[in-house]
Amino acid sequence: MIGVLAQASTTDFDIFVQTFFKATALGSLYSLLALGFVLVYKSTQTLNFAQGAMALVGAWFLSLVFIDWDFPARWLPGPNWLHWIIALLVAAAMAAVMGMAIEKYTIRPMIGQPLFSMAMITLALEVILRTISFDAVNLTTRSLGVPWGTRIFMLGGARVAWSYIAATAMALLAFVAIWRFFKTRMGIAMRATSFDQEAAMAQGINVSRVFSIAWASGASLAAFAGVFASMSPWPSGGTANRDGAFFVFRALPAVVLGGLDSVVGALVGGMIIGFSEIYAGQYLANYTGVLGVGYQQVIPYLVMLVGLLVRPYGLYGTVEVRRV
Amino acid sequence: MLEIANLEVVYNEVILVLRGLSIEVPDGHIVALLGANGAGKTTTTRAITGLLDMHDGKVTKGSVTFDGHRIDDDDPSAIVRSGITQVMEGRRVFAELTVDENLITGGITNTDRKALAVAHDRVMTMFPVLAERRKSTAGYLSGGEQQMLAIGRALMADPKLLILDEPSLGLAPKLVAQIRDTIVEINTAGTSVLLIEQNARMALSIANYGYVLETGKVVMDGEAEKLLKDEDIQEFYLGLHGDEGERKSFRDVKHYKRRKRWLS
Numbered sequence: 001m002i003g004v005l006a007q008a009s010t011t012d013f014d015i016f017v018q019t020f021f022k023a024t025a026l027g028s029l030y031s032l033l034a035l036g037f038v039l040v041y042k043s044t045q046t047l048n049f050a051q052g053a054m055a056l057v058g059a060w061f062l063s064l065v066f067i068d069w070d071f072p073a074r075w076l077p078g079p080n081w082l083h084w085i086i087a088l089l090v091a092a093a094m095a096a097v098m099g100m101a102i103e104k105y106t107i108r109p110m111i112g113q114p115l116f117s118m119a120m121i122t123l124a125l126e127v128i129l130r131t132i133s134f135d136a137v138n139l140t141t142r143s144l145g146v147p148w149g150t151r152i153f154m155l156g157g158a159r160v161a162w163s164y165i166a167a168t169a170m171a172l173l174a175f176v177a178i179w180r181f182f183k184t185r186m187g188i189a190m191r192a193t194s195f196d197q198e199a200a201m202a203q204g205i206n207v208s209r210v211f212s213i214a215w216a217s218g219a220s221l222a223a224f225a226g227v228f229a230s231m232s233p234w235p236s237g238g239t240a241n242r243d244g245a246f247f248v249f250r251a252l253p254a255v256v257l258g259g260l261d262s263v264v265g266a267l268v269g270g271m272i273i274g275f276s277e278i279y280a281g282q283y284l285a286n287y288t289g290v291l292g293v294g295y296q297q298v299i300p301y302l303v304m305l306v307g308l309l310v311r312p313y314g315l316y317g318t319v320e321v322r323r324v
Numbered sequence: 325m326l327e328i329a330n331l332e333v334v335y336n337e338v339i340l341v342l343r344g345l346s347i348e349v350p351d352g353h354i355v356a357l358l359g360a361n362g363a364g365k366t367t368t369t370r371a372i373t374g375l376l377d378m379h380d381g382k383v384t385k386g387s388v389t390f391d392g393h394r395i396d397d398d399d400p401s402a403i404v405r406s407g408i409t410q411v412m413e414g415r416r417v418f419a420e421l422t423v424d425e426n427l428i429t430g431g432i433t434n435t436d437r438k439a440l441a442v443a444h445d446r447v448m449t450m451f452p453v454l455a456e457r458r459k460s461t462a463g464y465l466s467g468g469e470q471q472m473l474a475i476g477r478a479l480m481a482d483p484k485l486l487i488l489d490e491p492s493l494g495l496a497p498k499l500v501a502q503i504r505d506t507i508v509e510i511n512t513a514g515t516s517v518l519l520i521e522q523n524a525r526m527a528l529s530i531a532n533y534g535y536v537l538e539t540g541k542v543v544m545d546g547e548a549e550k551l552l553k554d555e556d557i558q559e560f561y562l563g564l565h566g567d568e569g570e571r572k573s574f575r576d577v578k579h580y581k582r583r584k585r586w587l588s
Contacts, residue, residue: 185428185432188421188425188428188429189429189432191418191420191421191425192418192421192425192426192429195418195419195420195421196416196418197378198375198378198412198416199412199416199417199418200418200429201374201375201378201400201401202373202375202400202404202409202410202412202416203404203409203429203430203432203433203477203481204400204401204403204404204405204409204432204433204481205401205429205432206401
């Protein structure tokens with residue numbers, strides 16, 4: 001926690017501001033993961049438990065592209081940050097291809113099967129992807145070559161990491177992009193398919209392509225989330241390593257709280273979970289004796305539980321989750 | 325021209341629903357397909373539009389040919405592109421999408437922007453109600469408006485053949501008349517129509533030719549006027565009864581007897 005390291009002049013208000021930025025950033029990351037989850041669920045009715053593992057793989061892809069292959073600095077002159085952004089897009093594209101392959105070979109053959117079998121498949125995918133990426137990353141950590149590294153800036157007395165701003169901006173960008181996409185022809189086809197698959201087919205909508213695109217975008221959103229979650233000062237600190245899995249399963253409360261099939265729900269749910277986790281971590285630190293160490297990691301699930309008691313379908317979920 | 329020859333459709337590999345169905349829809353004609361529940365009318369549309377897969381159905385015999393090409397193996401998207409669209413039973417508009425977005429889904433196979441704009445204008449002039457509510461959510465439209473939207477959506481792909489599955493179902497008589505006029509208007513503009521109906525009077529009043537389906541087979545067919553005058557059709561589909569004036573129930577007539585009379 002940066003706030004703890006801060007100099008004596010840091011006021012309570014500064015700490016509040018610092019925490020605010022950190023919470024916004026974590027909320028953004030959860031929202032990104034949740035958004036990918038919602039996209040896949042909405043169009044294919046599949047609970048994709050592998051979303052977190054895909055995030056991890058995405059971060060590994062970036063390390064592979066940017067550090068190992070030295071792409072695109074090898075042939076493109078220009079500033080480092082530009083190279084990094086290009087590499088990030090390439091990594092997201094690789095994740096998209098991975099998502100499409102996963103959909104084609106593991107999900108499509110299962111269409112029409114019970115939801116439970118599909119969920120088990122994605123759980124298996126989660127384990128497989130996580131193991132593969134752990135093996136690839138190995139025990140060492142891999143640098144992501146983040147341009148802003150561990151740099152911070154001062155806002156009044158508050159110290160704010162650039163990574164927080166970047167994560168928030170990334171999530172905003174993703175949400176605006178998805179929002180716009182839903183108004184395009186392909187986006188409308190996607191919404192139509194999620195509403196009534198047979199009627200969509202009757203219009204000539206290529207439903208397999210819709211599924212493909214849903215999984216591709218879900219996987220690249222996961223990759224973005226994975227990259228921005230692997231930056232300093234998050235636990236994994238600017239590298240792709242095993243700690244990157246720290247939030248793999250934490251996006252689930254965000255999705256469930258927001259509602260499985262709502263884009264707005266993904267944003268709101270992610271933010272609520274992010275804020276409660278960070279603020280609880282900041283302000284309940286004196287009660288570790290009672291709450292135990294690492295209690296803030298339980299907070300998301302507590303919030304989800306309370307949320308579900310009040311609204312069983314999530315904050316923005318459609319009450320009738322499956323239509324006939 | 326659409327030709328269905330000796331079509332046999334089986335669901336779940338056991339349930340035989342169509343047993344040797346043969347019908348024809350010549351270019352520019354309105355053809356009515358009549359029959360009671362379970363006769364196989366909707367299965368026929370599914371077989372034509374490639375939607376059998378979704379219901380575990382399969383064409384086991386016979387063929388569906390459109391403009392000289394076999395289409396029974398094509399996927400739904402290819403069939404729409406070859407010029408056949410449908411208005412599904414129960415309207416099936418995308419309730420969460422706006423009117424305009426519903427129309428966009430109908431034109432999804434059409435990549436020509438100009439043609440799309442023309443098709444859109446045509447729908448808007450045909451159904452002024454929709455023009456007023458372009459931005460409203462389709463789910464909030466009334467039943468009649470939803471039926472218009474479903475027809476408009478099917479017109480966006482500029483079809484050569486339009487299949488309508490029970491378009492008058494659940495609509496007030498006034499709206500049924502309006503839908504009927506619309507079908508005539510669409511047909512006059514050059515689109516052939518396959519009209520599937522339980523409302524035989526409405527269907528036969530505008531059709532050139534009609535088929536009567538029973539348990540997956542054509543048991544009777546003929547010119548629409550001839551069918552309208554037919555005693556059995558009058559009795560079972562138009563609710564008119566014989567000369568004695570006493571009320572006859574469909575149930576009172578033995579099944580085999582009806583079959584025999586239609587086949588003779």
